[in-house]
Amino acid sequence: MNRLRAFFRILLVLTIGSMWSLAAWVAPTLFFTQPNRHLAGMLAGRLFRVESWLCAAVALLALALPGRTRFLWLYLAAALLAVNEWLLRPRMQQALLHGVSSGLSFGAWHGLAAVLYAAACAAGLLLVWNDDLR
Numbered sequence: 001m002n003r004l005r006a007f008f009r010i011l012l013v014l015t016i017g018s019m020w021s022l023a024a025w026v027a028p029t030l031f032f033t034q035p036n037r038h039l040a041g042m043l044a045g046r047l048f049r050v051e052s053w054l055c056a057a058v059a060l061l062a063l064a065l066p067g068r069t070r071f072l073w074l075y076l077a078a079a080l081l082a083v084n085e086w087l088l089r090p091r092m093q094q095a096l097l098h099g100v101s102s103g104l105s106f107g108a109w110h111g112l113a114a115v116l117y118a119a120a121c122a123a124g125l126l127l128v129w130n131d132d133l134r
Helices: 002-033 039-065 068-098 106-128
Strands: none
Touching: 002 039, 002 068, 002 106, 039 068, 068 106
């Protein structure tokens, strides 16, 4: 069981680190280096989608571990990314195609998604910071 916990700790830290890296370096670099903003947005969106699935998978794995209540910050992060992926993304795409979706523009939906993603990153940081991984 100790090896499983050690493996999970590594997986968890890599997942949280990839969330932060995507937001802090990868997505901004895409927009800085890619002259086609639409393509940069599509690539970033795809990476955020992968990140959402990764976090959901790690959260599901955490549910199978003893002491699973220690991972509440992880569950919150996964829930926030799920909201982004399955509730906000379709509205963002709709607004991008038609200008407005449910009364909000693409920029407004994107801003809300960014706030939720930042909150998910903060939840992951709190989990690692509090050292609830043992």
